Amino acid sequence: MSCRTHVLVAAIAASLCACGSDSHVVDPPDTSSVSNEPLTSAACPGVNFGKRPAPLTLTASAPPALQVFGLGSETGRYTAEVAARGTTAYTTTWGMRSAVGNKIDIWDVSGATPTLVDSVIVANATTLGDVAVSDDGKLLVVATERTGGSIVVFDLTDPRHPHQLSRFTNQDTDPGVHTAEIGRVNGRLYAFLSIDPLNSIHAKLVIVDLGDPSNPQQVYSKVAGNPFVHDTFLRDGLLFVALWDDGMEIWDIGGCGTGATPAAPRVLGNVHTVGGQVHNVWWLHDATGGKRFAFVGQEGPGSIGSSSTGDIHVVDISDPTAPKEVAFYHVDGAGTHNFSVDEANGVLYAAYYNGGVRALDVRGDLKTCLPSQTQFTSTGNVTRCDLRLMGREIGIGLVELNRGVYVWGVQYLAGTIYASDMVNGIWKLKAAK
Amino acid sequence: MRMVIVVTVATLGAWCDSPAQSWSAGAQAIPLVTPADPTATRAVLTEGYLTQPMFMAHAGWRSLHGVLTLNFEGLTQMRGELSTGGYGEGYVDRRHPHAYVHELLAGVEDSVRGTHLSLYAGRGFAPFGSDDPMVRPFEKYPVNHHLAQILERVLVVGAARAGPVIGELGVFNGDEPLSPGSAPKYSRFGDSWSSRVTLLPARYVELAGSVARVKSPEVPDGHGLDQNKWDLYARYDRRTADSRLYGLAEWAHTNEHASGAISTSLSSWMGEAAVCKKDVMAGLRLEGTDRPEEEPLADPFRTPRPPSDLSNLGVSRWTILTLAVSAPRLLLKSFSARPFVEVARIHAGPGDPPGLFDADLRYGTSWMWMFSAGVRLKVGTIHDRMGRYGAAVVPEPGTRTRSNESHDMPGMPAMPSPAPMTHHSNNAACTL
Numbered sequence: 001m002s003c004r005t006h007v008l009v010a011a012i013a014a015s016l017c018a019c020g021s022d023s024h025v026v027d028p029p030d031t032s033s034v035s036n037e038p039l040t041s042a043a044c045p046g047v048n049f050g051k052r053p054a055p056l057t058l059t060a061s062a063p064p065a066l067q068v069f070g071l072g073s074e075t076g077r078y079t080a081e082v083a084a085r086g087t088t089a090y091t092t093t094w095g096m097r098s099a100v101g102n103k104i105d106i107w108d109v110s111g112a113t114p115t116l117v118d119s120v121i122v123a124n125a126t127t128l129g130d131v132a133v134s135d136d137g138k139l140l141v142v143a144t145e146r147t148g149g150s151i152v153v154f155d156l157t158d159p160r161h162p163h164q165l166s167r168f169t170n171q172d173t174d175p176g177v178h179t180a181e182i183g184r185v186n187g188r189l190y191a192f193l194s195i196d197p198l199n200s201i202h203a204k205l206v207i208v209d210l211g212d213p214s215n216p217q218q219v220y221s222k223v224a225g226n227p228f229v230h231d232t233f234l235r236d237g238l239l240f241v242a243l244w245d246d247g248m249e250i251w252d253i254g255g256c257g258t259g260a261t262p263a264a265p266r267v268l269g270n271v272h273t274v275g276g277q278v279h280n281v282w283w284l285h286d287a288t289g290g291k292r293f294a295f296v297g298q299e300g301p302g303s304i305g306s307s308s309t310g311d312i313h314v315v316d317i318s319d320p321t322a323p324k325e326v327a328f329y330h331v332d333g334a335g336t337h338n339f340s341v342d343e344a345n346g347v348l349y350a351a352y353y354n355g356g357v358r359a360l361d362v363r364g365d366l367k368t369c370l371p372s373q374t375q376f377t378s379t380g381n382v383t384r385c386d387l388r389l390m391g392r393e394i395g396i397g398l399v400e401l402n403r404g405v406y407v408w409g410v411q412y413l414a415g416t417i418y419a420s421d422m423v424n425g426i427w428k429l430k431a432a433k
Numbered sequence: 434m435r436m437v438i439v440v441t442v443a444t445l446g447a448w449c450d451s452p453a454q455s456w457s458a459g460a461q462a463i464p465l466v467t468p469a470d471p472t473a474t475r476a477v478l479t480e481g482y483l484t485q486p487m488f489m490a491h492a493g494w495r496s497l498h499g500v501l502t503l504n505f506e507g508l509t510q511m512r513g514e515l516s517t518g519g520y521g522e523g524y525v526d527r528r529h530p531h532a533y534v535h536e537l538l539a540g541v542e543d544s545v546r547g548t549h550l551s552l553y554a555g556r557g558f559a560p561f562g563s564d565d566p567m568v569r570p571f572e573k574y575p576v577n578h579h580l581a582q583i584l585e586r587v588l589v590v591g592a593a594r595a596g597p598v599i600g601e602l603g604v605f606n607g608d609e610p611l612s613p614g615s616a617p618k619y620s621r622f623g624d625s626w627s628s629r630v631t632l633l634p635a636r637y638v639e640l641a642g643s644v645a646r647v648k649s650p651e652v653p654d655g656h657g658l659d660q661n662k663w664d665l666y667a668r669y670d671r672r673t674a675d676s677r678l679y680g681l682a683e684w685a686h687t688n689e690h691a692s693g694a695i696s697t698s699l700s701s702w703m704g705e706a707a708v709c710k711k712d713v714m715a716g717l718r719l720e721g722t723d724r725p726e727e728e729p730l731a732d733p734f735r736t737p738r739p740p741s742d743l744s745n746l747g748v749s750r751w752t753i754l755t756l757a758v759s760a761p762r763l764l765l766k767s768f769s770a771r772p773f774v775e776v777a778r779i780h781a782g783p784g785d786p787p788g789l790f791d792a793d794l795r796y797g798t799s800w801m802w803m804f805s806a807g808v809r810l811k812v813g814t815i816h817d818r819m820g821r822y823g824a825a826v827v828p829e830p831g832t833r834t835r836s837n838e839s840h841d842m843p844g845m846p847a848m849p850s851p852a853p854m855t856h857h858s859n860n861a862a863c864t865l
Contacts, residue, residue, distance in 0.1 A: 078789070095728050095729070095746075095789075096728075096729055096733070096795075097789075097794065098794060100731075126729075126730060126731045127728070145741075146730050146731065146737065147730075147731050175737070176741070178741055196737065196741045197654075197739055197741075198737070198738075198739075199611045199612070199615070199653075199738060199739075200611060200615070200653060202654070226654065226656055227652045227654045227655070227656045227657065227739060228741060228742060230741075230742070244656065245656045275692060276656075277691070277743070279742075299742055299743070299744075300691060300694075300696070300743065301658060301689070301690075301691050301694075301696030301697070301743040301744055301745075302696065302743075302744040302745075303696075303697065303744065303745055303746065303747045303748065303786045303787075303788035304744055304745070304746050304747065304788050304789050305746070305747055305786075305787070305788040305789040306747055306786035306787060306788045307786055307788075308744070309694065309696070379692070422789075423789075
């Protein structure tokens with residue numbers, strides 16, 4: 001630590017004492033942000049992690065229920081993930097109910113109640129665990145599981161009636177593609193496939209070039225996850241990989257400007273969040289340009305339809321080579337699954353299985369809180385801010401209906417939340433703000 | 434493991450030419466027809482197999498002993514045997530085929546100051562729960578198989594018997610077999626343990642309590658759910674020259690947990706009894722057992738191994754009444770053939786928590802039937818008990834081992850010298 005840094009630390013400590021503030025900085029002061037200058041990392045000069053966000057003082061109170069507009073019912077199959085664009089939403093199906101989970105439901109969501117307008121049966125699949133729409137709205141990508149595994153690419157020229165363009169499957173996608181996220185790296189579209197383990201074959205991550213969606217090409221494959229790899233999140237050329245008990249890893253696949261590509265990724269850093277079971281990630285780009293926090297979903301054990309476990313973990317990635325967990329959100333009796341964030345308004349929406357939908361205010365500095373808002377966890381030897389105690393919980397959806405929900409996924413879109421409920425179908429709710 | 438094989442093969446090769454040596458060998462197979470009405474296909478399904486084909490051998494030379502059981506179900510019923518309610522190792526409503534090497538152990542035994550001591554190593558049963566259902570009077574396994582036994586692990590198990598008390602402690606690998614031919618994760622040896630205490634309070638009576646801590650049985654690389662297991666049973670087995678009266682009452686409980694937090698609790702109670710007279714045997718079994726529901730594959734009888742996460746689809750509760758009747762055996766020298774029929778009335782209901790399980794959705798009904806008809810073919814000597822080694826082998830009242838020392842109970846004033854395992858001549862009445 002340089003002399004100048006010592007001085008800065010001392011100055012910050014003195015100022016905190018002098019003003020009589022009882023605020024508590026969980027981490028050592030982030031000296032790099034004192035100047036309030038944008039932050040870059042030597043390991044990743046191509047990404048600007050932004051200025052340190054200002055602390056936000058909120059008062060914890062009972063969160064209101066999110067207003068429910070309507071339900072598009074699906075009772076023949078279990079509903080899985082949701083993706084929405086414009087006035088159309090797509091939900092996939094999972095497992096075996098009265099029919100097998102091989103159907104994509106296509107919903108008109110222009111009205112209060114989603115209306116089923118079409119469906120597509122995907123051959124040779126027992127579960128369609130994931131669905132995504134490309135950023136230009138031209139492609140729909142669906143992951144298939146347990147019959148060899150694949151991704152199926154659909155043309156969305158007519159958004160209400162997808163037309164299959166191609167199907168990508170090979171020995172690396174066996175026995176199933178658990179999730180398939182899509183995104184662009186230097187303008188080219190890729191799919192990031194999380195592959196299930198099988199017997200003694202380990203889970204792995206496969207990257208597929210969708211530059212020609214009619215002819216997808218695998219560019220990379222790596223054994224990953226311990227024991228599972230469940231999801232990825234791509235943004236600005238950084239790939240966040242959910243490696244279960246191996247934590248969350250940040251890969252440079254072209255964003256840092258140091259030569260890495262989707263075909264030749266470079267691992268920047270890793271964090272083992274408390275409890276492991278890292279399932280999904282969202283890298284927040286807040287309204288002020290801050291890019292310092294990522295949200296990690298933990299998928300603990302549960303009984304589908306009845307119970308679930310797992311917290312949301314907030315990770316400070318301002319140094320991507322040494323990301324660190326700084327805060328968490330816990331719900332008694334329920335666990336989180338997938339996220340969607342209204343970044344303009346700073347609200348994270350989390351699917352919470354039997355806990356419905358949770359809305360969290362994620363504006364400002366999430367790593368700074370009062371001592372009374374912290375929790376020390378001996379297993380990770382880490383002190384973290386508790387988002388609930390920080391007053392960040394601002395909405396709960398679907399629980400008040402008392403009809404038994406099990407929410408797999410959520411998507412925020414233009415003031416509306418679409419929630420895929422395994423038991424009931426697709427819900428349309430009003431956003432928290 | 435290689436050393437275990439060498440020792441065992443060498444032991445088996447020993448010629449039985451002195452009182453200090455003993456050996457036995459036998460084989461079994463059951464041609465079987467089983468209709469299930471309905472099963473996971475929501476329809477009646479009838480199948481036939483050669484089930485439980487196995488070769489069993491025990492040998493002893495002075496204080497050295499070997500145990501070998503080869504199971505060939507991987508060759509004859511890889512799809513699994515219809516067994517509505519049954520589950521485990523990636524099979525559901527079918528009993529999974531067992532590992533080719535069901536048991537392969539070498540051990541040493543000795544008596545010190547009236548205490549019979551043994552130490553066995555190899556692959557076999559952890560000291561937990563009751564006997565393998567394969568040596569009990571019913572062809573169909575109870576649903577509680579994976580709650581009440583821990584099998585086919587690489588283990589070291591020590592046992593001591595003093596008077597009417599037997600204590601056992603074993604350490605082993607937590608991972609269950611992935612297939613009949615898959616090798617255990619040797620690197621995980623020692624990550625799990627179990628212990629069983631058995632009391633022999635009176636003639637014919639056996640009381641046992643077990644506890645086990647099993648790491649990640651369903652995810653071979655670890656990081657799956659761990660299991661804390663308990664088992665209590667009372668067993669009664671009285672045999673005469675031409676009769677047998679047998680009973681087993683068992684309670685088993687397994688908590689699945691991650692990071693210390695219980696995720697699923699599974700309980701089972703079971704009672705089974707059999708009576709045999711003039712080699713005609715009738716048996717009755719009633720059990721209520723929880724089953725964790727898992728996502729089925731395209732084949733409704735299979736579930737992914739390893740699973741893709743730590744969740745299940747809830748818990749179902751299986752209540753099954755099974756009646757078994759077998760005719761006297763046809764005997765020809767050391768060969769025997771015992772025809773039998775079994776009928777089971779099955780109810781599946783929601784457990785706690787029910788999750789997504791709905792019997793009507795899965796089976797079309799919550800009440801089911803299952804029938805079995807077959808012939809138990811045996812040649813040579815098949816031992817009556819399976820799941821205990823060395824000093825933990827419960828001496829059978831009124832019988833004598835090859836060393837001709839009494840096993841009469843209770844009190845056991847004189848401890849028997851090391852014996853490989855109690856068994857009956859294949860020609861004795863009322864053996865299976």
